[in-house]
Amino acid sequence: MSIQNILEKQREFFNSQATKSLDFRKTQLQKLKQVISANENLFYEAIHKDFGKSQFDTYTTELSIIYGEINYYLKNLKSLMKPKSVKTNLPNLPGSSKIYQDPLGCSLVIGAWNYPYQLSICPMISAIAAGNTCILKPSEVAENTMKLMVDLFNKNFDERVFHVETGGVAETTELLKLKFDKIFFTGSPQVGKIIYEAAAKNLTPVTLELGGKSPALVTENANLEIATKRIIWGKFLNAGQTCVAPDYILVDKKVATKFIEILKNQVQKNDYQPNSSHFTRIINEKHFNRLLNLIDDTKIIFGRKTDLEKLYIQPTLLYPINWNDKIMQEEIFGPILPILVYENFDEALNQIRNHEKPLSAYLFSNNSDEIEKFANQISFGGGCINDVVMHLTNENLPFGGVGNSGIGNYHGKFGFEAFTHQKSVLKRATWGEPNIKYPPYSDKKLNWIKKLM
Known part of the structure; x- marks a missing residue:
């Protein structure tokens, strides 16, 4: 049929x-x-x-x-x-x-x-x-x-x-x-x-x-251990093939070196090997090749091992990245995580605002002013403070995008x-019908209408 x-x-x-x-x-x-x-x-x-x-x-x-x-x-x-x-x-x-x-x-x-x-x-x-x-x-x-x-x-x-x-x-x-x-x-x-x-x-x-490029913003007021653990989990879940995964990290320059060191240790700890049951493969060869084409080998600080037969790409960290790099021109949708730095918080918010509205956005901070600015000044579909991805598990929160997402x-x-x-x-009673809305009209009726409405 x-x-x-x-x-x-x-x-x-x-x-x-x-x-x-x-x-x-x-x-x-x-x-x-x-x-x-x-x-x-x-x-x-x-x-x-x-x-x-x-x-x-x-x-x-x-x-x-x-x-x-x-x-x-x-x-x-x-x-x-x-x-x-x-x-x-x-x-x-x-x-x-x-x-x-x-x-x-x-x-x-x-x-x-x-x-x-x-x-x-x-x-x-x-x-x-x-x-x-x-x-x-x-x-x-x-x-x-x-x-x-x-x-x-x-x-x-x-x-x-x-x-x-x-x-x-x-x-x-x-x-x-x-x-x-x-x-x-x-x-x-x-x-x-x-x-x-x-x-x-x-x-x-x-x-x-x-979809879209969902940012994870890490400030100097963040718990770096928790931030790295949760970002790594959310980014490499389903081998990065997640529409709400953090697409890139914006980290405060003051804590960037320490943050990246902890981040690399966390990736190693999670043991994302070719035969790991907890690491998903890339869906097909077309997407596999697309992802490899996004990697700038000169900026790899961790990862890059691949296996075409198994459609495996090792979680890969790229640093330092800028907005003109190829990896920042499209949604990644794979296990590649670019890291950018910023010098002050307002600058970071402006950088996010200057791009298409993302499906999700994430802030890692324990500073109430930063949290308020992030929630009120950035337009995104939905997101988390001090976590990633988990907002979509709450049935009481709407899940969806805004603008391009x-x-x-x-x-x-x-x-x-x-x-x-x-x-x-609207259900009206059939008794007590006044004539005020019916012709013939008069100034008196108009005055009453103005008062009522």
């Missing part, structure tokens, strides 16, 4: 109102949790085939987040769906006002390869929880995980509710020609612009989860809202 026919069936099913009940939504979410839980070993095997990801990393960075999203909605869906009563203004009294949580309709989710389960399934969970139907297009780059999701989900779910579609650029291009009520995309800013342009032809609302956000109630229209309804 063609994807257009499936979409037509989904639209017909959505219009039947079947997806809108609490019981229906919870049943779909419970089934999804059951299918994933019963087949966890298959999920581990598929992602290991794609890029050597360990069970530990797969559970902590993929499946646990998926389970967390499902559990959040199972617990909170009833209250999220409930119409919200709001105050009614004087001209509309007697009456009442409510905001209804209206599902948008038929949604398209286009996932990313770097976290192929989490970044495909979590937006889909939000779509279903919000009462929509969903077509999911996982990334073809992570081929084995894509095939697993197609096999498991299309066998276990009614295609009128949820269907997984395969394919690459050509198939995605055809998908984007169809009229959806919501498109959710995770990927690069370059492709995000293509998605946005295609969606505009049908005035389809979008959520774009993109994205449009909209999700996770928890924010995911529900991303796939929902806030529909306003």
Whole structure:
């Protein structure tokens, strides 16, 4: 059956109102949790085939987040769906006002390869929880995980509710020609612009989860031991193939030498060797070669060992780096960490402000003035003070970008809202109707209108 026919069936099913009940939504979410839980070993095997990801990393960075999203909605869906009563203004009294949580309709989710389960399934969970139907297009780059999701989900779910579609650029291009009520995309800013342009032809609302060069700013007031430990973990998690990973470090010149010494020791301590189960491989040869091309051999202070057959690149530290170096011209998305220095804190903030707004930003400092300036003066999607990456694990915080790093956000109630229209309804009483708004008009009526409004 063609994807257009499936979409037509989904639209017909959505219009039947079947997806809108609490019981229906919870049943779909419970089934999804059951299918994933019963087949966890298959999920581990598929992602290991794609890029050597360990069970530990797969559970902590993929499946646990998926389970967390499902559990959040199972617990909170009833209250999220409930119409919200709001105050009614004087001209509309007697009456009442409510905001209804209206599902948008038929949604398209286009996932990313770097976290192929989490970044495909979590937006889909939000779509279903919000009462929509969903077509999911996982990334073809992570081929084995894509095939697993197609096999498991299309066998276990009614295609009128949820269907997984395969394919690459050509198939995605055809998908984007169809009229959806919501498109959710995770990927690069370059492709995000293509998605946005295609969606505009049908005035389809979008959520774009993109990327960018996320800074880690280390001041003289930072705990350097903690800063290095947490930056190294977040940067080399998934071999740096993480959209919210620190892309580069800006460190105060006063502590740069000491910081770099501790940083190198921390990388060595983590034992990122070719056969380490806790270090993921690069997804494919194309990305492997792209990353090697970014490395300036004259600025390596640690790392650079590679193994093409194993798609292994050793965590590599580059110093001193400036803004004109090749490594600073694009998002790295790999295990290479450039280090820049700054002379004063305001200068560092200006350097960040002079570039595209990043998806994430991180500050390591115990100085309250620096923390306040960072939080208030830098525009970024989300971030941490004295940590990296961990903000996206909090379901109470929205996850998304700003400017070049994205449009909209999700996770928890924010995911529900991303796939929902806030529909306003005013209910008026049918008694006590004054004639003040009806013709014939007069100066007296106008004076009363001015007072009331």
